[in-house]
Amino acid sequence: MITAYRSRGARLERMDLTQDHLRDALWIDLDCPTGAEEDAVEATLGIDIPTHEDMQEIEVSSRIYRENGVLFLTAQVVATLDARETEIGPVTFVVCPDRLVTVHYHHPGSLVHFAEWAARHDTALATGVVTVLGLLESVVDRLADILEGEARKLDLLSKAVFAAHRPAGKGETLGAVLQRIGRAEDLNGKVGESLNTIQRVVGYLSVSSEHPDQHLLTEGERPLARTLAQDIRSLREEAATQSAKIRFLLDATLGVINIRQSDVIKIFSVVAFVFLPPTLIASIYGMNFVHMPELKWLWGYPMAVGLMVVSALVPWLIFRWKKWL
Template sequence: MLRIYYKKDKRLAKETELEELREIPMESLIWVDLQNPTVKEKATIETYFDIKYSSEEKSQEIESSSRFNEMEDELIINSNFLSIREKGFEYCPVSIIIEKGILFTYRDDDLKTFGESVKRIKASPGSYSNGFQILLTILETAIDQDADLIEGLAKRIAELNQQLTLRKSRSDEEILIKLSSFQNETMSLRENIIDKQRLISALMKSSTFPEEYMGVLRIMIKDISSLLEHNKFAFERLEYLQDTFMGFVNIEQNHIIKIFTVATVAFMPPTLIASIYGMNFRLMPELEWQYGYAFALLLMILSSAITLIFFKKKNWL
């Protein structure tokens, strides 16, 4: 899918047909966005503007030279954006190029960050005159989205904390799986935020990026630092919940072992009595006694009862 944004009569216009590209004046172009494009669309854009989008493999590399590269009149940026799935977060690499004030973006997924950015741009189209402003809006939207995700994650952690405290509605296995899932989401968010921090720091050092937008970048850095603190708190809270959960599990296991231990000890005296009367000696006084059987049973019951009473007085039960 191709989206071309350009200035037209003091407003922002949009074109989606590749054939209309040559009809748009080069000085009016602001943003060319490729989302899962056809081979023809990608090749035409690269040839027409003399640019080269980074491959998916290069976009995912962690080296600074692969993430940010500055030339005389061109910025080449590779960044990962979060794509929200049913089973959690996935990284979607985005190739970004700014050349002569025009922003070029290439991605495979329909990212929420880009959709929200377009809504902001449409709400105030007169405020955008170049690709640098579009990129700033995309980064601001990404930071806002990360803040929303952290807030939502904190709410779900609080709900899990309540369920863990009440010890109902979920089994131990479900709680453990949920804790692990939240930890993975927290780490994914942190990696995504740090990626944006590296990108913005590189833009602040850039000689190509306009000086007039440095104030906006400095505010973003402060926002990112705040998000990292919130993310750190969420991760520490998850560790606390995991320790609490394991404490509950250990208490339950100890209680079960305690029950088996008490039962074993309580039956030891009757077992001893039964063993004594089970010996095959010829001369045993109770063998021919009329009440010998009842006496042995009563003796076994009393020995168990005395043992349990002793445990109770010691508060071992």
């Protein structure tokens, strides 16, 4: 699908492609484009749109390069499907001098949010570079929101882990806790990967190693890029902190599981030890020897039962005294 926007009155306005032409667009967004849609944009702008396979290349030289005066910048962007599911996919920013083209095959909400925000607020969107900086800022803001939400979830998760270790804790909840830890680690990894790729893109825009004597950003645009780079660094530090906390919670959860399993094994061991002496006494009097004087005693049976009770009670009292139970 092709969605085009133009700058009108310092605000971003969505174009009606049945009446307007793509040449007048400031930002062209290709959402899961078909071959015909790619051909239409390529014919209008005279550029080569990367294919989905090209966008998935992991080499830096395949993700960030210049071709015929046009910049091709690819970053991994997180898209939230629902409250529990997220996906990450490449978004290619084709930066022309007078416009921007974005290509993606998933649906990042940050792109839509930027379009809606720029339609309500006055912006200085006039070139492709300024537009891509605005989009990257929207993506980074979305990643910051995700990390803030995950920080609150990790606090609740920490309480759940250590509540499960209390005597009244429910052992059956630990499986759900492990699932939540797995989801947190998956999301944190996706956020970290997205921040790494965006940092490379912003660094390339700030100083192009291919053309050290030609700066891509003007003096007025450099402060925005520096602020964006600082935000990315702070978010990467936060993501690293959360990753360490997730590993700690995983170790703590496995430790609680081991403790609960040890408690169960300890109970079985104590029960087996308590009933071992009575079993021995019962085995002795179950032997079929002819000469066993106790078999003819009037109080032989009560004596044997009492002996078994005492032999079971004494070990149990010892365990209680030692606080092993």
